[in-house]
Amino acid sequence: MFRRDLLQDKVVVITGGGTGLGRAIGERYLELGAKLAIASRREEVLARAAQEMTAQGGEVFYKSCDVREEKQIADLFDAVFAHYGKVDILVNNAAGNFISPTERLSAHAVDAVLKIVLHGTFYTTLELGKRWITSGQGGVMLNIVTTYAASGAGSGFVVPSAAAKAGVLSLTRSLAVEWAKYGIRQVAIAPGMFPTEGAWSRLVPSDEIAERLMHRVPLRRVGNKSELANLAAFLVSDEAGYINGEVVTIDGGEWLQGAGEFNELIDLSAHDWDQLSAMTRKK
Numbered sequence: 001m002f003r004r005d006l007l008q009d010k011v012v013v014i015t016g017g018g019t020g021l022g023r024a025i026g027e028r029y030l031e032l033g034a035k036l037a038i039a040s041r042r043e044e045v046l047a048r049a050a051q052e053m054t055a056q057g058g059e060v061f062y063k064s065c066d067v068r069e070e071k072q073i074a075d076l077f078d079a080v081f082a083h084y085g086k087v088d089i090l091v092n093n094a095a096g097n098f099i100s101p102t103e104r105l106s107a108h109a110v111d112a113v114l115k116i117v118l119h120g121t122f123y124t125t126l127e128l129g130k131r132w133i134t135s136g137q138g139g140v141m142l143n144i145v146t147t148y149a150a151s152g153a154g155s156g157f158v159v160p161s162a163a164a165k166a167g168v169l170s171l172t173r174s175l176a177v178e179w180a181k182y183g184i185r186q187v188a189i190a191p192g193m194f195p196t197e198g199a200w201s202r203l204v205p206s207d208e209i210a211e212r213l214m215h216r217v218p219l220r221r222v223g224n225k226s227e228l229a230n231l232a233a234f235l236v237s238d239e240a241g242y243i244n245g246e247v248v249t250i251d252g253g254e255w256l257q258g259a260g261e262f263n264e265l266i267d268l269s270a271h272d273w274d275q276l277s278a279m280t281r282k283k
């Protein structure tokens, strides 16, 4: 699908790059010639991922980093710059989320999500942005958000995530303008349903919920990680150099089905339509 050298020698930092979608994005980037640095809290997860990801070749540097901690982020970038000499691309992928009626949440639970998603993304963006601006080097920042942020609708039962991801999208669009003069480009992806252990264990804990969610997708399937990884590769590549401040939704049409008032009629049979037509046509 892509030139094999699309991301040749680009150095990419991916937060949460040891699991799920972050790892899938990293694997695709490696195939396209990039050098990776993956970071998250659990060092053993990163170490295993780095080993497995480089089985076919390529280079993956890893370092434990809690994105809620400013000092750990500075240490991360110090280490990556020392190792590779530069950073070209940042993928803000780390996140926290779980379903809960909002009235059951404590302040601590709200903070648990806001601090990873909103503060963490802001801190990594700020740390790397300052370094790029000081050195005169530009780059690309890709933020992974959600359809309920991109649509502007938010979502019940994941309200801290909805609020935080909306903030991240606002950060994306705001800096797309403010930092363009430094050669820093901002883009975002809003994924729909992509089964990962991290997301499914916290958000889709039963078959019943899975069935309900799936029914919302016009394509009637979940996304393949490779589909998302391909989009993530294009958006950070020089081929997408004129895309700045945009969010691309990849959800099989899910949010649109929810938005159209009459889309619920999708399940009606031909027989149902015959009856309805007879009722609605002028007599």
Ligand SMILES: CCCCC/C=C/C(=O)SCCNC(=O)CCNC(=O)[C@H](O)C(C)(C)COP(=O)(O)OP(=O)(O)OC[C@H]1O[C@@H](n2cnc3c(N)ncnc32)[C@H](O)[C@@H]1OP(=O)(O)O
Pocket (backbone or CB within 6 Å): 095, 096, 097, 098, 099, 100, 105, 106, 107, 108, 109, 110, 112, 113, 146, 161, 192, 193, 194, 198, 199, 202, 203, 204, 213
């Ligand atoms: C299906 C389509 C997908 C839709 C969009 C998906 C978006 C995503 O972001 S998917 C990514 C999911 N992956 C993760 O969340 C990975 C990282 N998550 C975590 O580490 C935890 O889940 C975390 C977010 C809770 C953070 O962990 P930690 O900082 O260790 O927090 P604590 O375990 O100490 O909990 C803090 C606070 O939150 C309360 N809490 C935790 N889980 C739940 C829950 N499932 N329901 C209700 N409350 C929860 C916990 O009880 C603590 O509050 P207090 O008890 O008041 O202290």
Ligand SMILES: NC(=O)C1=CN([C@@H]2O[C@H](COP(=O)(O)OP(=O)(O)OC[C@H]3O[C@@H](n4cnc5c(N)ncnc54)[C@H](OP(=O)(O)O)[C@@H]3O)[C@@H](O)[C@H]2O)C=CC1
Pocket (backbone or CB within 6 Å): 015, 016, 017, 018, 019, 020, 021, 022, 039, 040, 041, 042, 043, 045, 065, 066, 067, 068, 092, 093, 094, 095, 096, 097, 116, 120, 144, 145, 146, 147, 190, 191, 192, 193, 194, 195, 196, 197, 198, 199
């Ligand atoms: N899967 C899906 O259907 C969807 C996912 N998304 C988004 O995609 C992204 C990836 O999610 P997914 O792969 O599904 O889930 P995962 O749970 O696999 O990914 C979350 C990653 O974030 C890391 N992380 C969490 N907290 C921190 C922290 N404080 N500091 C550093 N890293 C942290 C985790 O590693 P560790 O625990 O080691 O810190 C983990 O690697 C997220 O931004 C999510 O919001 C959006 C819409 C749908």
